[in-house]
Amino acid sequence: MRRVLSLPSWSARPILLGLWVLGACQPVAHDRVPAMSDQCESCHLPEYRSAKNPVHEGALPQKCAVCHSTESWIPSEFHHPWALTGAHAKAQCTACHTGKPPKYKGTSTLCVDCHKPQYVAAKNPVHESALPTGCEVCHSTKAWTPSAFQHPWALTGAHATVACNACHTGTPPKYKGTGQQCVDCHRKNYDSSPYPGHQSFPTTCQDCHSTKAWKPASAGAHPENLFPIQTGAHKNIACATCHSLPGVTSKANTDCVQCHAQAKYAGKHQDVGGYPTGTAPANFCVSCHTDGRVHDN
Ligand code: HEC
Ligand code: HEC
Ligand code: HEC
Ligand code: HEC
Ligand code: HEC
Ligand code: HEC
Ligand code: HEC
Ligand code: HEC
Ligand code: HEC
Ligand code: HEC
Ligand code: HEC
Incomplete structure (x- = not known):
């Protein structure tokens, strides 16, 4: 908010007078010529001209009272029209108001107008032509790192520590339209899984895997209606014990005879036609x- 041009408060007068009486400072003209106090510049033009921090001449209005009281020049009572937060509070006026004399009017408030070089130089993650230029969406004025960016797709488990460009590949990296299905990024893991018969499993990895690690797989995805493993004789048997036939990609990649030797069970099937002998x-x-x-039938 711009401070409205107004007369300084005359409640300061007795204080100044008091200071003078105490001999704290030399007698100033202020208490003798109050009526002229709205024309500070008529007496203080030299100070205006020599002011360096910030440079005033040709840059700031000559209405001293907008920004100063009669008590002292520093600190000024100037309320900057655009909140100077974080690192901006410590920045020199002339870092933003460049030129000789510095330009104040029309200074852009868009982050990217002042921080384009940082945007271009950012490597981790690469920003240029990849991230939007509205820095404020992901950054405060405190510091660039850490960013306040909320990733739109939960980065859980192992994904939390994966580099952005491992998922957002390409030069520059692509962000929009990144595949969200596990198999979009993990096809190779699926194809090369040493766990037999993976290709008989659906590619919805999350049915059996969390993002923490591939091993151990989580249970619960077994077709209980077809072959129960949560009840009965086959309870508490590890997946890989049954699904252990290398190269067999059908659902029946299950090794039964490791537990049920063919010969041993032949005796139980003497009345059953079709039990194999060879x-x-x-x-x-x-x-x-x-x-x-x-x-029983
Ligand atoms: C738009 C606001 C603004 C106006 C108008 C303004 N000043 Fe300032 N002035 C400042 C600010 C901000 C400072 C720095 C204060 C600080 O460092 O705390 C300052 C500092 C000063 C200083 C100290 C400079 C230095 O280099 O140490 C002097 C002297 C000064 N002003 C004089 C004037 C006079 C005289 C006028 C009127 C003719 C005037 N100012 C008008 C904002 C203003
Ligand atoms: C009629 C002339 C005159 C007018 C008008 C005037 N001053 Fe002064 N001012 C002085 C004189 C004289 C001094 C004391 C000498 C000095 O310090 O340079 C002084 C000193 C100051 C000081 C320095 C105090 C210090 O501790 O160093 C400030 C700040 C100041 N004036 C601000 C203002 C402001 C703001 C206005 C307008 C509201 C104003 N003056 C109007 C003559 C004037
Ligand atoms: C981090 C950047 C930054 C710093 C540091 C900064 N300013 Fe500004 N300043 C701005 C921006 C941006 C605006 C424009 C605000 C708007 O238009 O809403 C502005 C506006 C102004 C204006 C109003 C210009 C007008 O008439 O519209 C003045 C006066 C001003 N600044 C003075 C200062 C002074 C004096 C300092 C140092 C004490 C300072 N600024 C430090 C960014 C900065
Ligand atoms: C008018 C120019 C200007 C604008 C607009 C501006 N800044 Fe700044 N900013 C600066 C200057 C000057 C500095 C101090 C010098 C530096 O570190 O680059 C700074 C510093 C910073 C820093 C600290 C950098 C560091 O290395 O510690 C961050 C973070 C920052 N700005 C973020 C932002 C954000 C976010 C926005 C938009 C909301 C923004 N800035 C808008 C000029 C500006
Ligand atoms: C979509 C979110 C997003 C946007 C928009 C964004 N950034 Fe970033 N930026 C990030 C993330 C995430 C980081 C990494 C932060 C971390 O390491 O904690 C980062 C880091 C940075 C870094 C440090 C880079 C490095 O290599 O160390 C800079 C500088 C930076 N951003 C500048 C900008 C600027 C300037 C803009 C606007 C022009 C901007 N960013 C816009 C998300 C964003
Ligand atoms: C494990 C993979 C993964 C990692 C690591 C990752 N992302 Fe993403 N990112 C995604 C997925 C998936 C989406 C969702 C795409 C969608 O919604 O269309 C996404 C979306 C985004 C989007 C939104 C794109 C848009 O406009 O729709 C941005 C920006 C983004 N990521 C930036 C980052 C940054 C910056 C990092 C590093 C701090 C990062 N991502 C790390 C997978 C990842
Ligand atoms: C946008 C790409 C992407 C998507 C989508 C994605 N991941 Fe990842 N994931 C990665 C990258 C990159 C890594 C790190 C490199 C690696 O280990 O393969 C990773 C790592 C992992 C790891 C750790 C691997 C290890 O060796 O420790 C697991 C487990 C994992 N992801 C599971 C999943 C699951 C489950 C899903 C679906 C819910 C999924 N991922 C979706 C890209 C993705
Ligand atoms: C129906 C359940 C199921 C589905 C669906 C599934 N997996 Fe698996 N996966 C397993 C089981 C069970 C293991 C063996 C884990 C163990 O030994 O603890 C395994 C092991 C793996 C391993 C081997 C880990 C190692 O180092 O031995 C990888 C890699 C893997 N899965 C990737 C995937 C990917 C990628 C997908 C999706 C495209 C997927 N899986 C889908 C059940 C599944
Ligand atoms: C006792 C042996 C046994 C154990 C233990 C076992 N399975 Fe199975 N599984 C089977 C048999 C037999 C089938 C075939 C059922 C049918 O389709 O009739 C099957 C079918 C499946 C199917 C369906 C495949 C398809 O193509 O339809 C998946 C997925 C599966 N098992 C995953 C697992 C996982 C994950 C585990 C561990 C949690 C596991 N199995 C433990 C015997 C077992
Ligand atoms: C890890 C060892 C193990 C594997 C592998 C295994 N079983 Fe079993 N099975 C058992 C045990 C233990 C019993 C209970 C004792 C028995 O009847 O021999 C059993 C019992 C059975 C029974 C009799 C159940 C009843 O209702 O009385 C059948 C039928 C059977 N298994 C079929 C299979 C088939 C089909 C496979 C392959 C898909 C298989 N088993 C794989 C250990 C296993
Ligand atoms: C050609 C079909 C066929 C094959 C192959 C077969 N069975 Fe059977 N099995 C039967 C029939 C039929 C019965 C009689 C009970 C029934 O109808 O369920 C039976 C009965 C059983 C019984 C109960 C026997 C008893 O003491 O009452 C067990 C245990 C058994 N089978 C296990 C197995 C195992 C283990 C295998 C593989 C090594 C196997 N069967 C292979 C058809 C078969």
């Missing part, structure tokens, strides 16, 4: 016991 795949039990249970 070589059989390691998951042959599942073709008859599709849910891993015995049913």
Whole structure:
């Protein structure tokens, strides 16, 4: 807010007089010529001309009373029309009001008008042509780092410490339209997973994985309706114990015979037609016991 041009308060008069009586300072003209006090410049033009910090001449209005009381020049009573917060409070007037004499009117309030060089130089993360130029969305005037930026997509687990440009690839990095599905970025991990039969799993990784780490996988994604592992004989068996047939990518990448030796169970199937006697795949039990249970028929 610009301070309105107004007469200085004359309540200061007795104070000045008091100071004078106490001999604290030399007699000043102020208490003898109060009527002229709205024309400070008629007596104080030399001070105006020599003022260096900030430079006044040709830059600030000559209406001293707008910014000064009669008590002292420093500090001034000037209320800057644009809040000087954070690092701006300590900046020299002439750092923003450049030129000789400095220009005050028409100074831009847009961050980027003064901070374009920092924007261009920013490397971590790269800003130029990648981030919007409305710095205030992500930065305060205190310091550039840390930024107040709220990432629009929760960066949880391992993602919290991943460099921006690992996800926002390219030169300059692309931000808009970054894939949000796990598989958009983790296809390679999926394809190269040493865990057998991954390609038989859906690509919605979050069904079985959190962003913390691939191992251990979280349970809960098993098709209980088809083959229960939360109840019955197959409770508490680790996923990889059953799904352990390398190269088998179908749902039946399950090794049953490691626990149920073919020969051992032959005896139980003497009345059952079709129980194999020769070589059989390691998951042959599942073709008859599709849910891993015995049913009376
Ligand atoms: C728009 C506001 C403004 C106006 C108008 C203004 N000044 Fe100032 N002046 C300031 C500010 C701000 C300072 C710095 C105060 C500080 O450092 O706390 C200052 C400082 C000064 C100083 C000390 C300068 C130095 O280099 O140490 C003098 C002397 C001064 N002003 C005189 C004047 C006189 C005389 C006038 C009128 C003819 C005037 N000012 C008008 C804002 C103003
Ligand atoms: C008729 C002349 C005259 C007018 C008008 C006048 N002054 Fe002064 N002012 C003086 C004189 C004389 C002194 C004391 C000598 C000196 O310090 O230079 C002084 C001193 C000052 C001082 C210095 C105090 C100090 O401690 O160093 C300030 C600040 C000041 N005046 C501000 C103002 C302001 C603001 C106005 C307008 C509201 C004003 N003066 C109007 C003559 C005037
Ligand atoms: C960090 C940058 C910055 C600093 C430091 C700064 N200013 Fe400003 N100043 C501005 C901006 C921006 C405006 C424009 C505000 C607006 O138009 O709303 C402005 C406006 C002004 C104006 C009003 C100009 C007009 O007539 O419209 C004056 C006078 C002024 N500043 C004086 C000063 C003085 C004196 C200092 C030092 C004490 C200072 N400024 C320090 C950025 C700054
Ligand atoms: C009129 C010019 C101007 C405008 C507008 C401006 N600044 Fe500044 N800013 C400066 C100056 C001058 C400095 C001090 C010198 C420096 O460190 O660059 C500064 C310093 C800073 C700093 C501290 C830099 C450091 O290295 O510590 C930050 C952060 C900052 N400004 C952020 C902003 C933001 C955010 C905006 C927009 C809301 C903004 N600035 C608008 C001129 C400006
Ligand atoms: C979309 C958010 C966003 C916007 C908009 C943005 N920044 Fe940043 N900026 C960041 C983030 C995030 C950082 C990293 C902060 C950290 O490391 O804590 C950063 C860091 C910086 C750094 C330090 C870079 C380095 O390499 O050390 C500077 C300087 C910077 N920003 C300047 C700017 C300027 C100037 C603007 C406006 C022209 C701007 N930023 C706009 C998010 C943003
Ligand atoms: C683990 C991956 C990942 C990391 C790390 C990451 N981002 Fe993102 N970012 C995303 C995803 C996913 C989106 C969402 C895209 C969408 O909503 O369209 C996104 C969105 C954004 C957007 C909004 C783009 C827009 O306009 O829609 C910005 C800006 C952004 N990120 C900046 C950053 C910055 C700066 C960093 C580093 C501090 C960072 N990101 C780190 C994945 C990441
Ligand atoms: C925009 C790209 C992107 C998206 C989307 C994404 N990630 Fe990531 N993720 C990364 C990057 C980059 C890394 C770090 C490099 C690496 O380890 O692959 C990472 C790391 C990880 C890690 C740590 C890997 C390790 O070796 O420690 C896990 C676990 C992970 N992500 C899981 C997920 C899951 C689950 C989802 C879906 C909810 C997901 N990610 C979505 C990019 C992404
Ligand atoms: C139906 C559940 C399921 C789905 C869906 C799934 N995974 Fe897995 N994944 C597992 C299981 C179970 C393991 C073995 C973890 C263990 O040993 O604790 C595993 C292991 C992995 C490993 C190997 C970790 C290692 O170092 O041994 C990677 C990499 C992996 N998954 C990536 C993915 C990716 C990427 C996706 C999505 C595109 C995905 N997975 C989808 C269940 C799943
Ligand atoms: C006792 C053996 C066994 C254990 C332990 C087991 N599974 Fe399964 N799983 C199977 C069998 C058998 C099927 C096939 C069911 C069907 O489709 O009829 C299957 C099917 C699946 C399917 C569906 C595949 C598809 O293509 O439809 C997923 C996903 C799966 N298992 C993931 C897991 C995960 C994750 C774990 C650990 C939490 C796990 N399994 C533990 C035996 C097991
Ligand atoms: C980690 C060892 C292990 C694996 C692997 C395993 N089972 Fe079992 N299974 C058991 C145990 C223990 C029992 C209970 C004792 C028994 O009946 O032999 C059992 C019982 C059974 C039964 C009888 C259940 C009932 O209702 O009485 C069937 C049928 C069966 N398993 C089928 C399968 C099939 C099909 C697979 C492969 C997809 C499989 N099992 C893989 C350990 C395993
Ligand atoms: C050709 C189909 C077929 C195959 C292959 C097969 N079973 Fe069976 N199994 C049956 C039938 C039919 C029964 C009689 C009960 C029933 O109908 O569920 C039975 C009964 C059982 C019983 C109960 C026996 C008893 O003592 O009452 C067990 C345990 C069993 N099977 C486990 C297995 C295991 C383990 C495998 C693989 C090593 C396997 N079966 C392979 C069809 C099959």
